[in-house]
Amino acid sequence: MDFAAGRYGAFRMERQGQDDGSEVYNELHAHGRCVHRYRPGPETFQEDITQKFPQEEQAIRRFLASVQLASLGSVIVLAKQFIPKALWGTILALPGIKHIVRSYIRRTLAEALTDCGVKDPVLRDIFSAEFGDHGMVPEKAPFFLHAGILAHYMPEGGFSPVRGSDSFALALVPTVLDAGGAVFVRAPVAKVVEENGRVVGVEMAGGKGVVRAKRSVISAAGVEVTYRRLLDEVTVAKIGGPPQSLLAAEQKGHGGSSHHMYGFFGFDGSAKDLNLPTYNIWSMLPTVAGTSSLSASWQSLFGTSPGTKPTFLTDDAAAAEAQLPCFISFPSAKDSAFEARCPGKSTAVLITESRAEYFGDVGPTGKRGEEYNRVKKRYEELLLKAMYRHFPHLEGKLAYSDIGTPHSNEHYLGRFASYGLDQDADRFLDPTLRVAVPGLEGLYLTGQDIALAGVFPQFIAAWVTFAKVVGVTSLDFWLLFADFAATFGWRSAFDSTYAPTNK
Template sequence: MTREAETKYLNKVCWPFDRSDCLSSAGFSQDKIPPNLDALVIGSGVGGLTVAAALAKAGKKVLVLEQHDQAGGSCHTFQEHGFEFDVGLHYVGQMHEGGMLRVIMDQLTEGQLQWNLLGPQYDSIKIGHKVYRLHAGKAEFPDTLKKQFPGEEEAIEKFVALMKTAVRHVPLVAVLKMMPQWLALLLVKSGLLHWFSPVFRLAESSHQEVISRLTSNKDLQTIFSYLFYGVPPNDSSFMINALLIHHYKRGAWYPRGGSSEIAFHMIPVIERAGGRVLVRASVSRILLTNGRATGVAIQRKEGEVCINAPIIISDAGIFNTYNRLLPPEIKAVPEVASLLSRLQHGMGCFLAFVGLRGTSEELGLKSTNLWIYPENDLNGLMEKFWSLEWEEICEDLPLMFITFPSGKDPTYQQRHPGRSCMTLLTMAPYKWFSEWSGQTPRHRGDEYHSRKMKLAQHMVERAIQEFPQLEGKIEYMEAATPVSNEYYLRAPLGSMYGAEQNCSRYQCDIISRTRAQTSVQGLYLTGQDVFSSGVAGAVHGGLICACAVLNRILYIDLMMLKKRIKRRKQLRCC
């Protein structure tokens, strides 16, 4: 290792402070606004930072405005009582050397973001009293499933084959969003899309419908559907579920240093081109001149501050953009009204953050995530979940996710000696906490605190059943509700993943219309609502937006780069 490389390594693993504060919390002031902007991005989630970094690499000067006090959106972290917690990113797939997502992230961070490969068993799924384990690897993934489901070999092979089909053809979904809209809609109306590729039929098909044709084994159907995001298999797209499961097939990774490292390493790319990322800058409206987006207004104590740019990009989500940032007459345009009527708000989530005394090694904490379902009927579980009232949920929690961020990041102990952390997640309808909407954190009263901590305590008790060694090791506990997401992330109704990821959203006409370009000239959308959910979905949403702004298919450049990396790797092996 060279001295320069060693210095970079030591800075990565031994930095004694929260380095994310250095770059990702530069507060807004008018004197920090760069002159002669090429573009302005509303929101610093992964989708917003991706498009900003991509434009910066093309030499564009971009200003990113974030309403929270830290950049990164759902990829930011927070620290309390000596513990650090991630709020949205729990693990990422397809980060192997030469993988497309790895190539993209290396370009967006100049290769400075490091990824820690988790153990080969990345997920366990507990259904009732049975535990099934998923292992990484092209061959290992189906082989270990076959060992756990003897007699279901054919169903597993067919499912893996359908996953491969979805992955190979999903670029056509992006193409549909990038081609001229009139042509995309013409292809949709003509029915030719289904002749071009099976991926569009897989996108429109119910996940439950497809897997029911493969197997009648309810446990195996649950394994094929286990990554919950608020939509039951009956109403979710098979393509999306297949892509999610395939996403981790080669393994799971975690950002070395925590999820806030993503923003930390994207911001310098933006700033080297003359741009800035500024926080505590809440955009109140998008400015229009003769029907064209020409800037934004920021509400400050001293009055409204207006910033102009020729290109405005919104990472605030499709609902916020049209319902909150644009005048009502834009939303009333038939094309916009029709699109919004076909989309729904996504489900909210509830998170319990638990600080533990002891290192991950001392406590026996692994990088494996645990998904818990009391039974193998996910459609019934979710239907039951939505019908439960608040009082009932604490007595009968239908599903839960348990993860140990400190067990995934080898730098956690250097940054937080003698401590570990656990995150617990379940879904949560907005109605459970809607009466506290609009109120600021720590000022919502005793009833709110009591309600959320009651559920958090119930979840902790359930987690201790699975990990009894944690009994008596808890030093800190906090919880986040859908109104927390609404406040910190400006997520409408506290949704986890933007617009609902249901079958309706992945009908071909909706796919072609939820694109980066909007009906307002000069205004673009980025992030999850452009493509799909999660970090990978937000990144691709950002790239699709950058393609539209630059009028260049960046994916061609990335594919050529991916081939060069693959050739270099082959030469090394020789």
């Protein structure tokens, strides 16, 4: 069923691990080996881990029980949008709310593991490995944030859209057009147009005129881009400045801290011929026995102090010995329709982290400069080395290579930080970070900066923004909510498409 466009078959997803019957959606490689294969189903998930760590069975049960309760943190974070700013501090001081904030939002993932009695460093890494999905290492990640990732995958596993990311647009665009809307491509917005304290439309870049809003303007470009690029400085000052969480991020450097590097690789041979998996791999560095590897692995990507480069970027000998922690995925293997579109070819995506400042003085696109190209080439070499470490049979079959940098993000997204604002506790509790932009009627925010990073949270962000635009007392809101609830209920009751088959 297609929830996005309401049509059967318009948007289909396939389960990772379905090809070989394993239903494995992620693997964690750390401590010099594959330490865990993640399978869906709450009982299966728990049993797989308990079999490896029987001495920590009670701690495992306590932690997974806490994961289910941690969703209360999400409720508080989203409820903030419907509570007046003046009352937010009072609400947080209420005993019950204060307990939830302390237990699930202020408490970090690392603290939650310790409080639940999880001691084995490998077990802690298994529970923490997917921190890359939100960009906060266990010592900084709010517990509710990471618990949401675990709880999201645990019931049904991982899925990928048939036909890749294009399928989202192919399903959504006809719906917009059927409703009388319009969809523009290659149509960058220069600024939000404000008249007498109200937003009335957007001005297109390149002198292509103003698109007038019928009701309001909704920005999914992120807080940084909206406040620093789409609104002029005078307007931002007039409405009291940007959210506190944006100011805090800017004090750290370039907006949020997750500046990603991307390796896009193509290979000769189909996914079947090359035996490529549909699951993802979180590849971390080997570490000293008895210690956790995740934070140490990720820290190896950065210099010893802010502004300094890691040695693998400055020293050839260090680069020869370096191993990059990274995320490895094969989009062509996950998409059953890929072979028909690109016969005899396969693709891989590797993602790791960097910093925009590691590339030196960077020029415009196409004229980035020698240092930029040198650093980019070094990352390409190291990402390929990581690929071949796990899949040595791919060596010699590389047909295409392209590297994306934080500056690529800046070119396409208008910001260096892939995930937008850092997803720390202060950002989620920031009273000034609002869907309805304070002091500027008719302008609303949506997307990851007002909810969470990831695909599914954007549906939640859209619901919250929709509720703020039309009002929770609107008949339109409740009709749409009822339609969604009925559709979801039908799927839950009668559709076994997504039910895990392993026991």
